[in-house]
Amino acid sequence: MAKKFTLEDFLALLKKYDVEVLEDVKIDGELEIELEGSAVDLSAFTALYSLLSEFGNFLYHANMALTYLQRLSTMLGIPTPFQVQMPAISAPAPAVVPTEVVKVPEVKLPERLIEAKFEAPKVEYPGYIEEVVLGATRADGGTREYVVKLGGEKSLAFYTFDKPQPNLPAIAIDVFDRPPALAKAVKVHYEDVVGSPSEWAKKCVKKFGADMVTIHLVSTDPLLENTPASEAVKVVEDVLQAVKCPIVIGGSGNKEKDPEVLEKAAEVAEGERVMLASATLDMDWQRICEAAKKYGHVVLSWTQMDINNQKMLNRYLLKRANMPRNSIVMDPTTAALGYGLDYAFTNMERIRLSGLKGDNELNFPISSGTTNAWGAREAWMVDSPLEGDTPWGPRELRGPIWEIVTGLTLSLAGVDMFMMMHPLAVAVLKEVFNMLSGKTKGNVADAGKWIFAEV
Amino acid sequence: MKVKSPLEVYNFLPRTNCKECGYETCMSFASHILDRSAKVFDCKPLVRDAENDAKAKEKLEKLVELTSPEIAEVVVGVGSSALKIGGEEVLHRHELTFFNPTAFFYDVWDSLEDKKIDERCDRVVSYKKFYVGKYLTLDGFAVRCTSNDPKRFAEVAKKVAGYGKPMVLIALNPECMKSALEVVADQRPLIYAATEGNWKEFLKLALDYKVPVVLRAKDLNLLKSLAVTFRSAGVKDIVLDPVTEPIGEGLQGTFERVIQLRRKAILDGDKDVAYPIMVTPIAAWMIEGDEVTKAYWETVIASMFIVKYADAMIFHSIDQHVVMPTLTLRFNIYTDPRTPVQVAPGLREINNPTPDDPVFITTNFALTYYTVENDLNSAKIRGWLLVMNTEGIGVEASVAGGKFTASKVKDLINETKIGEKVKHRYLVIPGLAARLQGAIEDETGWKVLVGPIDSGRLKGWMEEKWPPKK
Ligand code: B12
Numbered sequence: 001m002a003k004k005f006t007l008e009d010f011l012a013l014l015k016k017y018d019v020e021v022l023e024d025v026k027i028d029g030e031l032e033i034e035l036e037g038s039a040v041d042l043s044a045f046t047a048l049y050s051l052l053s054e055f056g057n058f059l060y061h062a063n064m065a066l067t068y069l070q071r072l073s074t075m076l077g078i079p080t081p082f083q084v085q086m087p088a089i090s091a092p093a094p095a096v097v098p099t100e101v102v103k104v105p106e107v108k109l110p111e112r113l114i115e116a117k118f119e120a121p122k123v124e125y126p127g128y129i130e131e132v133v134l135g136a137t138r139a140d141g142g143t144r145e146y147v148v149k150l151g152g153e154k155s156l157a158f159y160t161f162d163k164p165q166p167n168l169p170a171i172a173i174d175v176f177d178r179p180p181a182l183a184k185a186v187k188v189h190y191e192d193v194v195g196s197p198s199e200w201a202k203k204c205v206k207k208f209g210a211d212m213v214t215i216h217l218v219s220t221d222p223l224l225e226n227t228p229a230s231e232a233v234k235v236v237e238d239v240l241q242a243v244k245c246p247i248v249i250g251g252s253g254n255k256e257k258d259p260e261v262l263e264k265a266a267e268v269a270e271g272e273r274v275m276l277a278s279a280t281l282d283m284d285w286q287r288i289c290e291a292a293k294k295y296g297h298v299v300l301s302w303t304q305m306d307i308n309n310q311k312m313l314n315r316y317l318l319k320r321a322n323m324p325r326n327s328i329v330m331d332p333t334t335a336a337l338g339y340g341l342d343y344a345f346t347n348m349e350r351i352r353l354s355g356l357k358g359d360n361e362l363n364f365p366i367s368s369g370t371t372n373a374w375g376a377r378e379a380w381m382v383d384s385p386l387e388g389d390t391p392w393g394p395r396e397l398r399g400p401i402w403e404i405v406t407g408l409t410l411s412l413a414g415v416d417m418f419m420m421m422h423p424l425a426v427a428v429l430k431e432v433f434n435m436l437s438g439k440t441k442g443n444v445a446d447a448g449k450w451i452f453a454e455v
Numbered sequence: 456m457k458v459k460s461p462l463e464v465y466n467f468l469p470r471t472n473c474k475e476c477g478y479e480t481c482m483s484f485a486s487h488i489l490d491r492s493a494k495v496f497d498c499k500p501l502v503r504d505a506e507n508d509a510k511a512k513e514k515l516e517k518l519v520e521l522t523s524p525e526i527a528e529v530v531v532g533v534g535s536s537a538l539k540i541g542g543e544e545v546l547h548r549h550e551l552t553f554f555n556p557t558a559f560f561y562d563v564w565d566s567l568e569d570k571k572i573d574e575r576c577d578r579v580v581s582y583k584k585f586y587v588g589k590y591l592t593l594d595g596f597a598v599r600c601t602s603n604d605p606k607r608f609a610e611v612a613k614k615v616a617g618y619g620k621p622m623v624l625i626a627l628n629p630e631c632m633k634s635a636l637e638v639v640a641d642q643r644p645l646i647y648a649a650t651e652g653n654w655k656e657f658l659k660l661a662l663d664y665k666v667p668v669v670l671r672a673k674d675l676n677l678l679k680s681l682a683v684t685f686r687s688a689g690v691k692d693i694v695l696d697p698v699t700e701p702i703g704e705g706l707q708g709t710f711e712r713v714i715q716l717r718r719k720a721i722l723d724g725d726k727d728v729a730y731p732i733m734v735t736p737i738a739a740w741m742i743e744g745d746e747v748t749k750a751y752w753e754t755v756i757a758s759m760f761i762v763k764y765a766d767a768m769i770f771h772s773i774d775q776h777v778v779m780p781t782l783t784l785r786f787n788i789y790t791d792p793r794t795p796v797q798v799a800p801g802l803r804e805i806n807n808p809t810p811d812d813p814v815f816i817t818t819n820f821a822l823t824y825y826t827v828e829n830d831l832n833s834a835k836i837r838g839w840l841l842v843m844n845t846e847g848i849g850v851e852a853s854v855a856g857g858k859f860t861a862s863k864v865k866d867l868i869n870e871t872k873i874g875e876k877v878k879h880r881y882l883v884i885p886g887l888a889a890r891l892q893g894a895i896e897d898e899t900g901w902k903v904l905v906g907p908i909d910s911g912r913l914k915g916w917m918e919e920k921w922p923p924k925k
């Protein structure tokens with residue numbers, strides 16, 4: 001199908017992110033997240049405060065979908081590209097140890113190895129994760145060029161030795177209907193498109209290889225522009241026109257307004273099988289579910305790091321709102337590396353294991369708001385605010401790796417869909433998923449070369 | 456550990472409740488054995504009996520065996536910097552906890568000039584990153600023999616040993632390894648690696664010098680054979696390296712081998728492979744590409760195996776974009792999920808505050824508390840810091856979850872008598888607790904100032920807002 005992505009391309013892509021110019025380095029740890037340039041006095045404006053607090057929310061509240069743009073997918077289609085410029089130091093032949101220096105050992109040394117057989121264990125689970133399809137092609141009454149399938153696992157993530165991994169995790173990139181607050185390293189990649197959600201969406205797909213995009217209708221927030229639902233959803237129509245991938249539609253995070261906004265969005269996206277983000281415990285989830293069922297969409301069930309709450313909300317969606325099982329995805333909340341990733345990882349791992357063990361209120365695909373990683377000061381600050389720390393090094397390199405490690409860790413807990421923002425983080429995670437699932441062939445010629453090589 | 460209930464341990468104990476172990480009862484001691492916060496040898500009466508009586512000795516040995524970790528624990532290095540690796544019990548951290556954090560060894564090679572070697576070593580020993588109340592530091596060195604010259608290798612091993620950190624010695628040539636062991640064996644280095652080609656010589660070295668040894672083989676049958684052979688020859692301190700292949704199908708295979716080794720040991724209880732696992736992210740430096748690509752890939756490989764079961768790792772890069780994320784991830788994965796990390800609530804005096812200095816409030820979640828405390832110190836801000844007991848929950852979650860409330864603020868103000876220590880009545884609350892501003896003012900009668908969202912910005916905030924304009 002799509003163009004094959006080679007190692008060269010990959011490396012060229014990575015090179016673009018090589019230590020960028022650091023002209024604006026200020027060692028004062030000043031926050032790069034600006035809100036339209038205004039200095040915000042929190043104590044004076046509660047409205048602005050909650051806007052700021054929404055920062056976490058809307059970066060995060062990006063709920064996305066996925067698919068495989070095989071573009072970046074088959075990345076390293078390389079047999080052995082490792083004719084490295086390393087001085088070839090040949091492995092020395094095992095030398096015979098001169099007998100006179102050897103102390104006579106008390107134990108009689110064996111002449112040959114004792115034979116042993118390693119029988120690899122196999123683990124089977126009684127349960128499975130539901131498969132959820134996002135997007136609808138013409139054949140199914142939509143206009144998408146492809147669909148994205150999430151979930152379907154019968155084993156832990158990438159345990160292909162237990163069961164094949166039916167679908168790889170998909171990546172959706174966040175798009176906003178108003179200029180958002182972004183860390184600088186992220187912002188530079190979207191500066192040219194922030195004014196136009198449809199151009200923005202195109203860039204995510206064409207340039208950065210997103211499987212899907214999420215359009216966040218943040219401007220509907222009553223504390224911001226308070227755009228009426230009927231007007232806000234025009235952006236959804238634009239985006240559906242601009243890109244042909246499955247899409248996710250997010251609200252502003254406002255509990256009162258979101259049901260109305262998502263209902264309207266469901267209507268204009270009729271037949272496209274989008275994901276509506278999100279239904280939460282403290283809002284009118286029923287209304288969102290009704291809209292999803294009426295127009296054939298998927299609902300994201302979002303709870304805040306609590307397996308029991310997740311189970312409860314899923315149960316409501318299933319039993320009270322009668323959502324079909326193939327139309328629910330869960331977001332159990334993502335915390336960044338160093339800022340609660342341990343909780344997020346364990347919460348998701350427990351949810352996934354419960355699903356595999358047969359808990360049919362928890363066996364849905366998992367989505368992660370990985371963009372949250374940019375909330376960690378290690379990702380965006382120019383340098384450590386603490387004197388004792390070894391200098392933190394260029395943030396251009398720290399930021400993306402913070403998003404990568406956050407996402408990678410959670411992928412091992414079972415995440416099926418990532419909502420992300422930094423293009424390099426997107427590219428690297430795709431590569432990892434392809435390799436772990438066996439889609440990327442190739443290997444290094446000699447895995448022991450590092451032992452002797454002068455790196 | 457084989458025993459599953461405290462009662463099973465209790466049956467082996469003297470059952471006198473003599474308290475010598477520091478616990479009130481033998482039963483309590485038994486339950487601490489089970490969660491591994493106490494060691495069998497802490498029961499002194501039991502040890503004394505064993506010294507005098509063969510039967511008691513047998514009983515003690517049996518108990519040690521029954522309570523020993525599923526994965527063998529291996530010590531690398533000596534003295535206060537010695538590292539324990541392995542010793543794990545479970546496959547998923549929520550089932551208990553992971554115990555000994557993956558040991559990070561950093562690359563030094565002997566064909567590097569001495570000055571460069573010192574530079575690298577200095578950087579490793581002086582590295583620190585503040586996190587949750589303490590500095591994270593790096594564990595040790597991996598000294599590679601790239602010269603293939605026994606003399607040079609020994610010289611460099613000795614030099615690096617001078618930095619006082621645990622070491623892995625890396626050479627497949629037994630002659631080189633022997634020459635280094637001659638000078639640093641007393642530092643208890645981990646020797647890397649016995650392979651199908653050199654195992655006889657390495658077995659001899661491990662026995663002669665009493666050092667822990669890494670066995671390296673991609674074929675798990677062979678790896679197990681090596682382990683069984685070494686064990687039956689008397690080598691107990693074994694580490695398994697199933698060979699790290701950095702990319703493509705190789706990486707997929709590595710993932711499978713590491714997971715299967717650990718599952719075999721824990722699910723099937725196969726003692727022949729129940730040893731710590733070595734993974735070598737440094738192998739990423741053998742792929743093609745620029746330095747950033749390689750360093751990123753090294754971080755990717757390391758992260759994957761910090762989450763899944765590596766007990767020791769060899770890194771090449773000492774750059775922050777490799778070191779910082781991997782150190783942080785290791786900390787996160789290895790924190791004990793059973794206890795939220797928290798500090799004692801109460802009042803802290805920061806930089807000898809005067810009665811005119813501001814009063815701040817934060818939570819007793821360790822990550823929050825130490826971040827705030829350090830930000831205040833670094834910015835040289837004098838002030839009074841109230842620490843609220845939110846049961847180890849951070850600001851935003853405790854506000855949302857009802858553990859940070861106006862009435863608890865009032866109680867804390869009363870308990871700490873902060874009103875007697877300052878002349879003003881201004882309380883600075885975290886930006887993320889802004890919604891409590893009115894409620895706290897109503898409850899306490901203090902004027903509440905909403906601080907910045909991140910305590911790292913308190914310095915700028917203070918310049919503008921303190922002292923408050925009447
Ligand atoms: C980890 C986490 C948890 C963990 C908590 C672990 C812990 N020990 O704290 C767990 C899983 C237990 C948890 C539970 C809940 N959580 Co929670 N959680 C998070 C998460 C992911 C990270 C929070 C964190 O640790 N931050 C790092 C610490 C260091 O930050 P901090 O404490 O705020 O401190 C900083 C600032 O506040 C400031 N600061 C601190 N003190 C001071 C003092 C002064 C004077 C100043 C000026 C500044 C200042 O500087 C510090 C350094 O930057 C966030 C989402 C996110 N990505 O931020 C959600 C989040 C905070 N949780 C949330 C919620 C709703 C909850 C729950 C209520 C969910 C539920 N329904 O059960 C519960 C409540 C728990 C309880 N019983 O109280 C929401 C809060 C939404 C809101 N704004 O109201 C968040 C934002 C998630 C979300 N987007 O919805 N959570």
Ligand code: SF4
Nearest residue numbers: 472473474476481498
């Ligand atoms: S020292 Fe031994 S005998 Fe004494 S209380 Fe502790 S466990 Fe019981």
